[in-house]
Amino acid sequence: MSGLQRGSVAAVGAAESDLGQVAPGTSPLDLMAQATIRALEDCGLALKDVDGLFVAATQVRMGPLALAEYLGIKPKYFDGTQVGGSSFMSHVAHAQAAIQLGLCEVAVIAHGSTQRSVSRALASPREYNPYETPYRPILPISAYAMVAARHMHQYGTTREHLAEVAVAARQWALMNPKAWEKEPLTIEQALGARMVSDPFTVRDCCLVVDGGGAIVLTSAARARSLKNKPAYVLGVGTALSHASISSMPDFTVTAASESGPKAFGMAKLKPSDVNMLSLYDAFTITPILFLEDLGFCPKGEGGRFVANGNIAPGGKLAVNTSGGGLSYCHPGMYGLLVMIEAIRQVRGECGERQVDGCDVALAHGNGGVLSSQCTVIFGSQATL
Amino acid sequence: MASDLKRQSPLGTYLEHCAKGELAYQVRTDTGEPVFYPRAVAPGTGSTDLEWRVSKGLGTVYTTTVVHHRGEPPLNVAMIALDEGFRMMSRVEGIDPAQVRIGMRVKVNIHPGDEKQPPYPVFTPVEGGV
Numbered sequence: 001m002s003g004l005q006r007g008s009v010a011a012v013g014a015a016e017s018d019l020g021q022v023a024p025g026t027s028p029l030d031l032m033a034q035a036t037i038r039a040l041e042d043c044g045l046a047l048k049d050v051d052g053l054f055v056a057a058t059q060v061r062m063g064p065l066a067l068a069e070y071l072g073i074k075p076k077y078f079d080g081t082q083v084g085g086s087s088f089m090s091h092v093a094h095a096q097a098a099i100q101l102g103l104c105e106v107a108v109i110a111h112g113s114t115q116r117s118v119s120r121a122l123a124s125p126r127e128y129n130p131y132e133t134p135y136r137p138i139l140p141i142s143a144y145a146m147v148a149a150r151h152m153h154q155y156g157t158t159r160e161h162l163a164e165v166a167v168a169a170r171q172w173a174l175m176n177p178k179a180w181e182k183e184p185l186t187i188e189q190a191l192g193a194r195m196v197s198d199p200f201t202v203r204d205c206c207l208v209v210d211g212g213g214a215i216v217l218t219s220a221a222r223a224r225s226l227k228n229k230p231a232y233v234l235g236v237g238t239a240l241s242h243a244s245i246s247s248m249p250d251f252t253v254t255a256a257s258e259s260g261p262k263a264f265g266m267a268k269l270k271p272s273d274v275n276m277l278s279l280y281d282a283f284t285i286t287p288i289l290f291l292e293d294l295g296f297c298p299k300g301e302g303g304r305f306v307a308n309g310n311i312a313p314g315g316k317l318a319v320n321t322s323g324g325g326l327s328y329c330h331p332g333m334y335g336l337l338v339m340i341e342a343i344r345q346v347r348g349e350c351g352e353r354q355v356d357g358c359d360v361a362l363a364h365g366n367g368g369v370l371s372s373q374c375t376v377i378f379g380s381q382a383t384l
Numbered sequence: 385m386a387s388d389l390k391r392q393s394p395l396g397t398y399l400e401h402c403a404k405g406e407l408a409y410q411v412r413t414d415t416g417e418p419v420f421y422p423r424a425v426a427p428g429t430g431s432t433d434l435e436w437r438v439s440k441g442l443g444t445v446y447t448t449t450v451v452h453h454r455g456e457p458p459l460n461v462a463m464i465a466l467d468e469g470f471r472m473m474s475r476v477e478g479i480d481p482a483q484v485r486i487g488m489r490v491k492v493n494i495h496p497g498d499e500k501q502p503p504y505p506v507f508t509p510v511e512g513g514v
Contacts, residue, residue, distance in 0.1 A: 130395055131421045132473045134497075134504045137461045142449050146463060150447040153486045197461075198450040198482070246421070246463065246473045251447055 006266055007384045009096045010223035010230030013043030013216030014340045019329050020180050021116055022210045028059045029070045031112030031212030036071065039214040043226050045106060050216075052077040052104030054091035057111055058124040058332055067110055077104035083240065084367020085280060088215075088335040089374030093236040095217050105218060112212030113331035120208050124332055129244055138197050140282070141205060143245035143369035145197040148285040150251035152199065154300065159199050161303030162284040163190035166203045166326055168312035169281060173323025175313065175353040180207055181327040204284040206324075211331035213340055231346040232384060234269065234360070235377040237262025245369040252300070255373040256293035256364060263362075263375035264295070271295045274377075275358040277317065278342040280334060280366040281324040287311070290364050291319075294375070313353070321345060321353045335365035339376060346378050359383050394422035397436060402503040407439040407492045409470055420470035441492030442467045443507070450481045460484050464507055478508040 015038035017031035032055065040046060053075040055063030064078035077098045081090050088109050095107035115123035126139055137143065151157045167187055173179035185203065193201035223230035239255035239262075242248050264270060271294065279287045279294075288302035296317065297305040305311075311319035322328040322341040329337055342361035344350050359380045366373060394410075401408035410419040412426050413433040425432055448462040460481035465471045474492075476484045490507035497503045 130398075134501050135461050135473050135475050136451065136453065136459060137449075137473070138451055138453065142451055142461050145449040146447040146461070149449055149486065153447070195450075195452055197452065246471065251463070 004093065004096050004236060004266060005100060006234050006268065007232040007379070008220055009099050009217050010220055010232045011215050011217055011339070011343045011378065012223045012226050012228055012230055013039035013045065013214070014343045015039040015042050015214055016178065016337065016340065017112060017212035019178060019211040020209050022114060024117065026114055026117065026210070028057050028112035028114055028212065029066055031114070031210070032057070032067050032110040032214065033070050035112065035212045035214035036067070036108055036110050039108070039216050043216050043228055045216060045226070047071060047073055049106045050108050051075050052095055052098055052107030054079045054095055054107060054109040055111070056080060056082045056087035056091070056333060057113060059113060075104065077107070083372035085282065085333040085335045086365030086367035086372045086374040087333065088339060089236070089363065089365040089376045090238045092217065092233060092339070092376050093238055093374070096233055096236065099217065099219050105222065107217045108214055109217065109336060110212070110214040111331070111333055111336045113333065114210045115332045116208055116210045120332070132244055132246060140369050141200060142197040144283040144285055145200045146245065147248070147251045147289070147370060148199055148283070151285060151288070154252055155303065157288065157303030159191055160187060161288065161306055162199065162204055163187045164306045164309070165281065165284040165287050165311070166190045168306065168309060168315070169320055169324040169326035171312045172321050172353055173327035176323045176328055179323040179328040180209055181323065200283060206282050206326055206330035206334070209329055209331060211329045211337065213336040215336065215339060215343070229347045229380065231343040231378040231380070233376060234379040234383060235263035235265070235267025236375065237266070238372070238374040240372050242371055243368065248370060254289050254293050254366070254370050256290050256375065259373045259375040260294035260364070263377050267377045267379070269360060269377060274360050274362045275318070276321060276342065276345045276355045276361040277319045278322070278338045278361060278363040279319055280338050280364055281320055281326050282330070282334070282366060284326070286366055287319060294362070294364060318355045321350060321355065335367070335374070338365055339363040342378050346380050389424060394424055398422045399502050401438065402494050402505065405494045407441055407494070407505045408436050409439055409468065410434040411437055418468050418470040420472055437468070439466055439468055439492065442510070443490055445476065445484060445486050445488040445490060446471060447486055448476070448484045458482065464490060472505070475506045476509065477506050
């Protein structure tokens with residue numbers, strides 16, 4: 001993205017709302033507000049400092065408006081870009097542009113969902129599509145399942161490879177006190193779980209839980225005056241690919257192949273510079289695809305790459321150290337939480353699951369049915 | 385004309401063809417490139433020079449899944465690559481859903497639908513086809 005300057009803004013505050021299963025009657029806005037105040041406390045700023053607001057949620061039609069009303073603020077700059085779970089990465093790109101242009105100084109990006117409490121069907125109703133709905137796919141699962149099937153056919157990826165992604169996520173989750181899943185998971189258990197849309201069992205699918213989060217972004221100069229180690233935005237890249245799965249050009253290649261190079265180009269970095277990856281794991285196939293499309297392994301080799309615990313604790317590459325959407329939390333639109341873990345890794349706050357010397361953390365977001373792909377690369381002070 | 389939306393919609397034309405037992409699609413009049421799903425303007429160029437054609441209905445399974453709706457028998461959902469060069473979601477029938485294979489040759493027939501769903505294209509394996 002020409003015009004955005006490497007390191008011009010930084011994430012200074014990051015916090016989750018209460019997660020998992022919240023009290024009856026809790027609204028997505030309650031969660032967004034809770035997360036926003038926690039994120040502001042995290043960086044020592046106050047509501048009165050917030051002049052940019054970025055919100056997306058499936059249950060709230062006019063996100064920025066609703067949250068501004070709830071918080072009692074009137075932001076100068078607002079954005080409700082809604083392209084699915086990757087929206088929040090695009091909000092980082094948009095906030096960076098706004099901050100660079102002086103249109104706002106302190107941007108809050110927020111999300112909240114009560115999809116477990118109200119049911120996924122109510123939280124994210126599907127639009128009628130005359131060319132898809134009659135066939136009764138379970139969306140989004142069946143879309144991703146068909147993508148996995150094509151990848152297995154073309155490249156020899158196996159169900160065991162998919163299970164490796166689920167098992168690695170669970171191992172990381174067991175080191176995260178906030179994770180939903182508390183029990184170990186074996187390959188055999190993953191393979192033997194209830195089939196939903198072949199080749200996916202329930203263990204190939206992300207959690208359906210309540211949750212929310214907020215991130216505070218500000219200029220690099222303002223960031224340096226605050227108490228936390230800034231997680232500088234070194235690079236961003238966004239790409240739109242399709243809306244419905246029928247229109248995905250090639251079922252084995254995602255638009256992460258466009259967003260990744262844009263982010264790496266802006267950051268002036270390569271995959272080998274990345275210490276930790278936070279890859280949107282809506283389904284076990286997605287980290288496999290993103291590892292390929294972001295350049296961490298050749299196209300088609302993602303399944304073999306994740307085999308033998310390669311992305312699990314103790315493996316060669318730290319991926320989804322929070323436990324991911326598969327085992328930590330997935331409130332429906334998960335991108336904001338994907339970034340929070342990357343930010344925490346750069347700050348060195350991850351305790352038992354901390355990656356040593358984590359200066360560069362890549363957060364990749366996915367939206368819809370592999371429809372939108374947005375990449376943000378965060379870096380420590382040492383990377384400037 | 386593809387662009388006169390007060391007279392007929394792209395979906396309306398598609399469904400009229402389904403009611404006649406036909407799978408219809410559009411092509412760009414300048415290049416002959418197929419367009420699916422039906423639209424008022426061609427993707428990429430925005431041209432309104434689109435023509436309707438009836439597909440021969442022959443294609444290949446591009447990918448497939450077996451959907452397990454709770455309490456129901458398993459259902460096939462697949463993406464079919466039609467020989468004319470477009471791809472669409474559909475269902476392969478006449479065979480165990482789990483036996484549908486990528487690369488299988490299939491032929492369209494129009495499912496009659498019901499009171500809630502107008503007729504729509506489904507596919508069956510071509511006899512002896514691979």
